[in-house]
Amino acid sequence: MTAISEVKASNVRISDETAPQTVVMTGATDGIGKATLIRLIATKVPVKVYVIGRNGEKHNAFLDQLRGSNKLAQIIWLEGQLSLLADTRRLCDEIQSREQHIDVLYMSAGFIASGERIETSEGNTIWLSLTYSGRMLMITRLLPLLNASPRSPRIISILATGYESPSIHLDDLDLKQPGRFTLTELIKAGATYTTLSMSRLAKENPRVVFIHHSPGGVDTGVFRKAWGDKWFFPALNLLMRLAATSPMDAAEKIIYMMTSAKYGGIGVPLTAGQSQGLNMAKTTETGSLFLVNDKLKELQQEKIMAKLHNLNGGEIIWQMTVEMIRPYV
Numbered sequence: 001m002t003a004i005s006e007v008k009a010s011n012v013r014i015s016d017e018t019a020p021q022t023v024v025m026t027g028a029t030d031g032i033g034k035a036t037l038i039r040l041i042a043t044k045v046p047v048k049v050y051v052i053g054r055n056g057e058k059h060n061a062f063l064d065q066l067r068g069s070n071k072l073a074q075i076i077w078l079e080g081q082l083s084l085l086a087d088t089r090r091l092c093d094e095i096q097s098r099e100q101h102i103d104v105l106y107m108s109a110g111f112i113a114s115g116e117r118i119e120t121s122e123g124n125t126i127w128l129s130l131t132y133s134g135r136m137l138m139i140t141r142l143l144p145l146l147n148a149s150p151r152s153p154r155i156i157s158i159l160a161t162g163y164e165s166p167s168i169h170l171d172d173l174d175l176k177q178p179g180r181f182t183l184t185e186l187i188k189a190g191a192t193y194t195t196l197s198m199s200r201l202a203k204e205n206p207r208v209v210f211i212h213h214s215p216g217g218v219d220t221g222v223f224r225k226a227w228g229d230k231w232f233f234p235a236l237n238l239l240m241r242l243a244a245t246s247p248m249d250a251a252e253k254i255i256y257m258m259t260s261a262k263y264g265g266i267g268v269p270l271t272a273g274q275s276q277g278l279n280m281a282k283t284t285e286t287g288s289l290f291l292v293n294d295k296l297k298e299l300q301q302e303k304i305m306a307k308l309h310n311l312n313g314g315e316i317i318w319q320m321t322v323e324m325i326r327p328y329v
Helices: 004-012 031-041 056-069 085-098 126-147 183-204 222-227 233-243 247-259 302-310 313-328
Strands: 022-026 048-053 074-079 104-107 154-158 209-213 290-292
Touching: 004 247, 022 031, 031 048, 031 056, 031 247, 048 056, 056 074, 074 085, 085 126, 085 313, 104 126, 104 247, 126 154, 126 183, 126 313, 154 183, 154 247, 183 209, 183 302, 183 313, 209 247, 302 313
Parallel strands: 022 048, 022 104, 048 074, 104 154, 154 209, 209 290
Antiparallel strands: none
16 A cells, blocks of 8 residues: 555656656546646646547636646647547547657546446447446557557556456346346446456556556545435535545546556656555566555455456457447457
């Protein structure tokens, strides 16, 4: 684990040499992603950030304010609907046409299901497209630019590591059967699909640092947006205020994962008493996925991964992924 004081001390030492030069961010107009964008620009380093989202006019004032706070930063807005794989492909093509390399791909765009299956015009649930298949498509499309980075390229997916499970429904990966489209099942499925597929891609791309992070409870109001004013919200809001991490502390941790030498050995140097993080293979090297929880503790999930391997879970999930994204790769 890494204390928030150590995280902040490291982030203060971010320099032109250890900061990413070019960053692509989804989910950066709200919640944790927005706080992370604010903190990244506050480093005062010369960074170019592609911010992908919807309703650009709504965010113009916020983005202009950020631009004014760091004259060295370039903030480029790209308008798109990330729940549509065709649009995700178009956005990746736009970035590829502009850049020779990128240093960080940060993904936190998501969808908290209210219990109702909502499908896109492409026939996929918004949940699966936003939290999983769209992210895998974006990773696949942008990996050539990440591998071309002269720095320490990193992919950070904000989801739910620690909730991986062998009890997912390998015969029903989109949870179409009655009674399966519940918040508990969605969390298990999203965490498991992400870890298995990112682990596979990490082995195939050993130059890139892959991180699956769970931010834990963060007071962003996300459940209110999903479920409206339910009767239990006064108690839930009180609990969040007392126990949850603030968005800005969550952002400090993400900036640390973007820049610290703890992950992969390149970045802001560790101080005395600190040690490099261990990936799923229990090494400090790249070529294997780092699972990082809200306390910045690295997880290996060995027993769970062994059970999933015996079920051929990784191959089943990857084949589903390939089938979904093939038309857009």
